Amino acid sequence: MKKNVGIFAIFTLLMGCATSTTFLSPDGDTWHEINCSGSAMQISDCYKKASEVCKGNYNVVEKKEAEAGGVLVPTQFGLTATSNSKRSLIIQCKQQPI
Numbered sequence: 001m002k003k004n005v006g007i008f009a010i011f012t013l014l015m016g017c018a019t020s021t022t023f024l025s026p027d028g029d030t031w032h033e034i035n036c037s038g039s040a041m042q043i044s045d046c047y048k049k050a051s052e053v054c055k056g057n058y059n060v061v062e063k064k065e066a067e068a069g070g071v072l073v074p075t076q077f078g079l080t081a082t083s084n085s086k087r088s089l090i091i092q093c094k095q096q097p098i
Helices: 002-015 043-053
Strands: 019-024 030-035 058-066 071-075 078-082 086-093
Touching: 019 043, 030 043, 043 058, 043 086
Parallel strands: none
Antiparallel strands: 019 030, 030 086, 058 086, 071 078
């Protein structure tokens, strides 16, 4: 039982974190992809992570949201529905004034 609770806690922590990946745009500018996919996240989590990455000053280059069907996952409490929602932002940090 304690092992299951520990695994659930780790799984919950992993599901609750938006991630950021830095890459170069076709023009050579630095862009960031913010990913907040999954049933435990919302698009607002992407915007929060974007603010952290760019210290609050950024432009949204692209916003993606797609709902892909859910699945049933067995848990100790029965079956739980999960979502395969895909959400992400492509952002470019604005230059900070000098």
